[in-house]
Amino acid sequence: MSEIYDVHTSLLFDPKRLEWLDNVSITVNKQNGLITKIVKRESEKAEIAEGDLDLRGKVVLPGLVDAHTHIFLHAYSENPSVNQKRDESFVERIIRATNHCRIALLAGYTTYRDLGSESMQEADANVRDAINRGLMPGPRLFVATRVIASTLAYEPRTENHIGGTCLPAGCDAADGVDELRKAVRRRIGHGADIIKVYADYRRRIMRFPPKQQHPYKSEIKILPDDPNPDHNVFSDEELKAIVDEAKMAKAPCVAHAHTEDGVVAACKAGVLSIEHGSKAGKRGLQAMKDNDVILCPTLSVLESVHWPTLPTILDNVKKAFDMGIRIAAGGDTGTFPHGEGAREIELLIKAGLTVEEAIKSATYRGWESCGGDLCGRRFGWFEEGCSADIIALDTDPRTDEDAFRKVNFVMKDAVVWKQENQPVGIVEIGKPVRGEYLKRTVI
Ligand SMILES: [Zn+2]
Known part of the structure; x- marks a missing residue:
């Protein structure tokens, strides 16, 4: 996976603006763990390049x-x-x-x-x-x-x-x-x-x-x-x-x-x-x-x-x-x-x-x-320069009161830790974290 990649969403909530946004793609940089660009797409369609993440169909929030x-x-x-x-x-x-x-x-x-x-x-x-x-x-x-x-x-x-x-x-x-x-x-x-x-x-x-x-x-x-x-x-x-x-x-x-x-x-x-x-x-x-x-x-x-x-x-x-x-x-x-x-x-x-x-x-x-x-770090909303902390819920909290219990995807500082409900990089309890995650950004 390259150091810079896109996360494509179809429904996202930005807490700072207090707004739900459709069809947003977020560019993140694994090197510094930050969001580097946010683009609003014309429609739900997205060009998914190799290494990109597709969170369309899920409800995306900041970590x-x-x-x-x-x-x-x-x-x-x-x-x-x-x-x-x-x-x-x-x-x-x-x-x-x-x-x-x-x-x-x-x-x-x-x-x-x-x-x-x-x-x-x-x-x-x-x-x-x-x-x-x-x-x-x-x-x-x-x-x-x-x-x-x-x-x-x-x-x-x-x-x-x-x-x-x-x-x-x-x-x-x-x-x-x-x-x-x-x-x-x-x-x-x-x-x-x-x-x-x-x-x-x-x-x-x-x-x-x-x-x-x-x-x-x-x-x-x-x-x-x-x-x-x-x-x-x-x-x-x-x-x-x-x-x-x-x-x-x-x-x-x-x-x-x-x-x-x-x-x-x-x-x-x-x-x-x-x-x-x-x-x-x-x-x-x-x-x-x-x-x-x-x-x-x-x-x-x-x-x-x-x-x-x-x-x-x-x-x-x-x-x-x-x-x-x-x-x-x-x-x-x-x-x-x-x-x-x-x-x-x-x-x-x-x-x-x-x-x-x-x-x-x-x-x-x-x-x-x-x-x-x-x-020393910005997080908790979506903007250039904020930490790439992104989570996705399976359901919409406006209609499902249990939605916050259905976290399907977790990214912190542009590193994915959970995808499709499965832990990533965490092999088993007690086993060391995979080598690629040792290169973490220190605040
Ligand atoms: Zn206490």
């Missing part, structure tokens, strides 16, 4: 972006997060991540914004590099390495810490402006693409310790609702220092926040996105709107842990969308199985977004939530 993932987590229904961190070896978790990345790519996800290594230190940056070097198939990763939280705000904890009971650190814990600036510098130095900070968390969890840290429900029924509510973990001054330090390194800073207080504080500090925002409330939504902050509502994880207020949260996502807040699709994937990322798109549609807007959330908005041009 999907999951804006909130954890490659090192597998479903909480299989093993709660604390047990994964406590019991599974570093090696097992790396091998699981390798499988997760392959599965995600074959499901159409060409980019993952991976928001926290969950006690795996900076191994997410190493997996990112292994993918970029062609050692394993997977989405393009933008990683946070360790998340930043205050002392004991986000750590796996047990009721027995006598005698050196040792659990791997969950985050990069730091307090006070100077220490926090240092923590951001550490993250940047260790290769983080994105700085992730906890704005709030259930940091008083040891007051009513649950048997398992998920789903965080106490068995002591004293309080009317959640006995382990979220509280802000940083002062405004501390949050501002984190965001400013990240900005100095031209790195986006994103915040985990569920509560109104957490969301408002993070927005005021200048974060790019709010992760979850399940109880953002009126003030939270307004703060997102006023500061042009992206909302990544992670509906899939809330559904998978049977969050009781999910219907209200769906309403709020629609409210946020109607206010003009940008919505990014990210499921907190890993807390439920990798490969099921499409659930987030389905839930955004359930919340009331149109199919087109939901696709935009899972593509173009995903790119924006990686920092846009700050991330």
Whole structure:
């Protein structure tokens, strides 16, 4: 196959323009992984040269972006997060991540914004590099390495810490402006693409310790609702220092926040996105709107842990969308199985977004939530200079609600990984990727 070839389509959706386009041919370059030309044909007829790809008859989209993932987590229904961190070896978790990345790519996800290594230190940056070097198939990763939280705000904890009971650190814990600036510098130095900070968390969890840290429900029924509510973990001054330090390194800073207080504080500090925002409330939504902050509502994880207020949260996502807040699709994937990322798109549609807007959330908005041009690569729409990330569905999502589960074709950076529903270049689990893919473009 030559280095430059055409991909012929008969129906394509461009999320940036929010338009369905007929009869488009896209020229891609395997050398640099980019789209080099886009041509509108007169009719469905196409001149197919040797090496060209024919996706006519399928529904073509840009490669999907999951804006909130954890490659090192597998479903909480299989093993709660604390047990994964406590019991599974570093090696097992790396091998699981390798499988997760392959599965995600074959499901159409060409980019993952991976928001926290969950006690795996900076191994997410190493997996990112292994993918970029062609050692394993997977989405393009933008990683946070360790998340930043205050002392004991986000750590796996047990009721027995006598005698050196040792659990791997969950985050990069730091307090006070100077220490926090240092923590951001550490993250940047260790290769983080994105700085992730906890704005709030259930940091008083040891007051009513649950048997398992998920789903965080106490068995002591004293309080009317959640006995382990979220509280802000940083002062405004501390949050501002984190965001400013990240900005100095031209790195986006994103915040985990569920509560109104957490969301408002993070927005005021200048974060790019709010992760979850399940109880953002009126003030939270307004703060997102006023500061042009992206909302990544992670509906899939809330559904998978049977969050009781999910219907209200769906309403709020629609409210946020109607206010003009940008919505990014990210499921907190890993807390439920990798490969099921499409659930987030389905839930955004359930919340009331149109199919087109939901696709935009899972593509173009995903790119924006990686920092846009700050991330060093353009992807998530079709234009000259964008990464040649192209997927094809067997059916049309406007008429088939399961369409996002029917990914027939996957190309990332002009390299094909799935064709006619079959993996390409991935011979079997465990076997090395074919030599020709070792020549991968590094971002
Ligand atoms: Zn998460």
